[in-house]
Amino acid sequence: MAMMQRRGGVLAGTAALIGLVFTLAATAQPTPPPPAVMVAEVTAEPVSRPAEFIGRMEAIRSLDIRSRVQGFVTEVPFEEGSAVRRGDTLFVLDPAQHEAELASVEAQLSRAQATAEEAQRSLGRSAELRRTNTVPQARVDEAQAVYDAARADVLAAEAAVRLARLTLSYTRIEAAIDGRIGRANFTTGALVGPDSGALARVVQLQPLRVVFSVTEGMIVDFREAQRREGAIAPDLALQLRLPNGSLYDLPGRFDFLDSEVASNTGTVAVRAIFDNPDEILLPGQFVTVIVAARATERRPLVPFSAVQRDREGPFVFILGENDTVARRRIETGARLPRGWSVSGGLEAGETVVVQGTQRLRDGLTVRPSRQGEGS
Known part of the structure; x- marks a missing residue:
């Protein structure tokens, strides 16, 4: 009996010692710091649902330079691709x-x-x-x-x-319009005449127009606005997206609505004019025409990186008091250049996590830093 009591005491002492070791080890482990996240304030910005159409740029005026008389070319005083003014001499024939x-x-x-x-x-x-x-x-x-x-x-x-x-x-051939001239099809010494075709081509680049097609329903709205306001769709703004994806700086204005609906497509041709002082736009260029309402409602705008998705839909992490985060379900609207418009679940002025969301959970304390702040 005494032997068993001694063994029990040894076992109890051993267990106590092991517990003490684990307690000391746990005490020695440092508490991990709160995860660092990047946050941003939700802003309210104008939101519209613009319609987009593929359009093609056209010159309002262009001119093929032709010879009215027969003769040998003695001078070609212009530089190919240069700007010319009305009255500039382009070709001189032997007089x-x-x-x-x-x-x-x-x-x-x-x-x-x-x-x-x-x-x-x-x-x-x-x-x-x-x-x-x-x-x-x-x-x-x-x-x-x-x-x-x-x-x-x-x-x-x-x-x-x-x-x-x-x-x-007629032996001195001049430009009849302002514009930019292309390559010369004939050089000094060539015999040209009325049957020689175009000697060169001058294209007016300022302004240019874009031609695109819209649906029958939209054209009815345009016509009604034109009847009421005396202008084509005065409440709509026109903008271009260039082939490289950038937006053109200058707005456009409606110029012309076709009088017939294309039977094979059910669309109507529309022309709009865009100023082109820097000659960024070129005839024949394909562009995207963006048609949006001038006056639009304001809605919360949240950055793309803040929006997470699961089976139930989109959500964000909201930064609350004491730097704790909470998951919030939202309803996204139009996709805008800088983020999603939000139609429900979020208000302007709230703060959302935009970076570092991978390991977040409700109630977790974080170490936030504002987007755009220096490190």
């Missing part, structure tokens, strides 16, 4: 042949004028002799006919001179 033709018709005009002057003097003499009954009336009539014919010859010669001068002016 020698047309100068000779002008000189010839000018000589014919001088001859006709001299003949007309002589006929006028002869008519004057005949009229004087008729007053003294020296010559018959038939002589006067004949002189009058000769003078009239001579005057007609003068008019014909003057017309020929004007035509020759006009033809000579």
Whole structure:
């Protein structure tokens, strides 16, 4: 019996010693610090549900440069791809042949004028002799006919001179519009004429228009607004998204609604004009046309990184008192460039966790830092 009591005491002492060791070990373990998270305040921003359409840029004015007369190209004074102004010389043709033709018709005009002057003097003499009954009336009539014919010859010669001068002016081909000129299709020494096709092309780049198609229902709204307000959809704003994904800085304005619905697509063509002072937009370029309401309601906006999803839907972690977090179910709305608009479950001014959400749970204390603050 004494032996059993001694063994029991040893076992109890051993158990107590082991418990003490575990207690000391647990006491020695440091408490982990609260997890660091990044937080941001929920803001209220205008929210709209813009409609997007694929459009193509077009030049409002463009011009193919053509030659009205035949001749050899002697000068091409423009730089390909450069801006040109109305009246700038683009091509010069050899004027020698047309100068000779002008000189010839000018000589014919001088001859006709001299003949007309002589006929006028002869008519004057005949009229004087008729007053003294020296010559018959038939002589006067004949002189009058000769003078009239001579005057007609003068008019014909003057017309020929004007035509020759006009033809000579065509040897200097000028820009008829402001714009940017493309490549030259003919170089110095080439023989060109009315049948040669375009020598070059000038395109007006400021402003440009975009052409896109909208549904029949939207076009009815446009027409009703035009009837009420005198303008096409004055409550809608137009913006472009460029091929690189960036938004174009300048807004557009509606210009034209087509008068027919395309039977194969059920859509209507719309044109809008965009100023293009820096010539970022180019004809033929495909862009995305964004049509949105000018006046929109304001809703909470939460960053994309703050929104988590599970089987029940989207949620965020809200930073509460004493730096504790709580899970909050939300209803997301439109996807905007900087985050989700929120239609329910969240108010502007609340603070949400935007980074470090992986190991969070309700009631956990965190170490928050504001987005944008220095480390």
